[in-house]
Amino acid sequence: MVAQKISGAEVSRAIEDDLVAQVSSLRQQHPSFSPRLAIVQVGGREDSNVYIRMKLRAAERIGIQAEHVKLPRDITENELLARLTELNESPAVHGIIVQMPLDSQFDIDGHKVTDAVSPHKDVDGLNTINEGRVATGDMGGFIPCTPAGCVELIKRTGVPIAGKNVVVLGRSKIVGTPVSELLKWEHATVTVCHSKTRNLSEITKTADILVVAIGRPEMVRGSWIKPGAVVIDCGINPIPDATKKTGHRLVGDVAYSEAIEVASHVTPVPNGVGPMTVAMLMKNTVLSARRQLERLLAPKWPLTPLRLVPVKPPPRYLLKIFCLNTYCVVTLCTWF
Numbered sequence: 001m002v003a004q005k006i007s008g009a010e011v012s013r014a015i016e017d018d019l020v021a022q023v024s025s026l027r028q029q030h031p032s033f034s035p036r037l038a039i040v041q042v043g044g045r046e047d048s049n050v051y052i053r054m055k056l057r058a059a060e061r062i063g064i065q066a067e068h069v070k071l072p073r074d075i076t077e078n079e080l081l082a083r084l085t086e087l088n089e090s091p092a093v094h095g096i097i098v099q100m101p102l103d104s105q106f107d108i109d110g111h112k113v114t115d116a117v118s119p120h121k122d123v124d125g126l127n128t129i130n131e132g133r134v135a136t137g138d139m140g141g142f143i144p145c146t147p148a149g150c151v152e153l154i155k156r157t158g159v160p161i162a163g164k165n166v167v168v169l170g171r172s173k174i175v176g177t178p179v180s181e182l183l184k185w186e187h188a189t190v191t192v193c194h195s196k197t198r199n200l201s202e203i204t205k206t207a208d209i210l211v212v213a214i215g216r217p218e219m220v221r222g223s224w225i226k227p228g229a230v231v232i233d234c235g236i237n238p239i240p241d242a243t244k245k246t247g248h249r250l251v252g253d254v255a256y257s258e259a260i261e262v263a264s265h266v267t268p269v270p271n272g273v274g275p276m277t278v279a280m281l282m283k284n285t286v287l288s289a290r291r292q293l294e295r296l297l298a299p300k301w302p303l304t305p306l307r308l309v310p311v312k313p314p315p316r317y318l319l320k321i322f323c324l325n326t327y328c329v330v331t332l333c334t335w336f
């Protein structure tokens, strides 16, 4: 049996076409409105540059204004957090992502950074609030892009997820953990494996659907895969290849040529999960823009007049003086 290749490139194009239509209908209703995405990069990792370029190009194709906020390697944590606050507060920005991993001179806490992005603009779905929503089955926040792309690809195979045995290799914040939760809420029975898991290949052989995100080139061999399984490969590993102009080529975490002989469906690398990550980021950005527009236009009566006046509560000492005054006046009035 030779597996079917699941083309992420094709599916992501279809998603983009749909987004183009959504953006143009938004523009028709509100001509001055444009969805806007800020991509924050600390330092200049070569792989991040490539991914960001992919995101900028996709945004341009769709009609999303993307802004590449490039910050130096020696930026401090506080400066970075301040920059994120500015973007959170800017009404023109609908989506914010901080490209991971940070290429910083300092030891910046990645969780703190992703949590500094407002949950309303967290189109990467990495804020703890959005992660928590996904974990508890509330899909009303933002769903992380690579995991959302994986689920979309599985659904497009037509293979039902409910009741299936899913094995996820990897427990990262960005892929392994959220993809296992999404599939759990799609009613699969999910096993999560990681670096300390014993008898890995025995467990992967039980998977009807195998999702791999471990970052080791071609680690999953054909013999690890159950015949007829769906295999989703999230790995992107450059390996030296003298025949290429760049001196390297990309391989996944799965040995593709072996998997294709055993599985029913396999995602290739490149043109598998990678383009889906980008498409889902664009989808979340358009969703975020629409939500923010709706919030802006929602009728706020009877609070509207109050909102028009920026009311600041008076300082405590003024309140005290006011109370004391009232007390004196009332007391004096009762005396006379």
Ligand SMILES: Nc1nc(=O)c2c([nH]1)NC[C@@H]1CN(c3ccc(C(=O)N[C@@H](CCC(=O)O)C(=O)O)cc3)C=[N+]21
Residues within 6 Å of the ligand: 050, 051, 054, 097, 098, 099, 100, 101, 124, 145, 146, 236, 250, 269, 270, 271, 272, 273, 274, 275, 277, 278, 281
């Ligand atoms: N906060 C954050 N959000 C991310 O979404 C995020 C991140 N950090 N860190 C790194 C990963 C990786 N990632 C990819 C984006 C595009 C391709 C992509 O388009 N890949 C092409 C090939 C690209 C190439 O030629 O190198 C493909 O697979 O066909 C892959 C991977 C986003 N990531």
